[in-house]
Amino acid sequence: MSMRSPLGRVRGLGSAKEGTGHWWAQRVTAIALIPLTLWFAAGLLSVIGAEHGAAIAWIGSPVTAVLLVLLLATGFYHAQLGLQVVLEDYVHHEGAKIAALLCVKFACLLLGAAAVFGVLKIAFQG
């Protein structure tokens, strides 16, 4: 006989209160990153060693700007999900763990926001 309440079973969120949300988010972003990463690697090779003008022409073109913003948002979200698991596995002191998690989450958000701002500035202002 299960000791779990019918409501708890239906919600399926378990003792961590988030169910399989983290797992799914990591997989969905991983799948999105496959084509985005391959596109980005190919695009980067086309502007490698290029002058400033050629680089911003590439970054600022509509297709590149949109895909780059998607890559940055998805990539940093995926990164903080992955780093979170690493910290939860190896940092055992509760206070240090929470501090490290906050640092990683804030850093990923800051870097992602800064990079997206850079792409949009190039796209709109050149």
Add this chain to the structure above:
Amino acid sequence: MGKRPLSPHLQIYRPQITSVLSILHRFTGIALALGTLHLVFWILAAAQGPEAFAAVQAFSDSWVGQLLMLGWTAALFYHLANGVRHLVWDAGFGFAPSQVSISGGITLIVAATLTLLAWLIGTGQLGMSL
């Protein structure tokens, strides 16, 4: 924690392709997260102007920069290839011991090939550009 019995330390076990590739996925993930710093600086420098862009480009072209870029490329393609391997496992396929070793070998070959290809194209060795 008290004195609970612990399982033997990692060093006790002989490294196998499965365990080595597993920890490599984590290492490359962490390395890629750190490597995004360079990508963010590159974009912000491009947004800033030609002088800032030239400074970041000069770092990229230095031997330290090139070494980091090579490591970053290898880490990217390894994490990508092994990530696909993980997704196949998530779908429920390829768990037999022999299959796990074979997919590990394929992962290494794909990662090495893509890394080599990217550097041959990037350095103009193939005489082609994208």
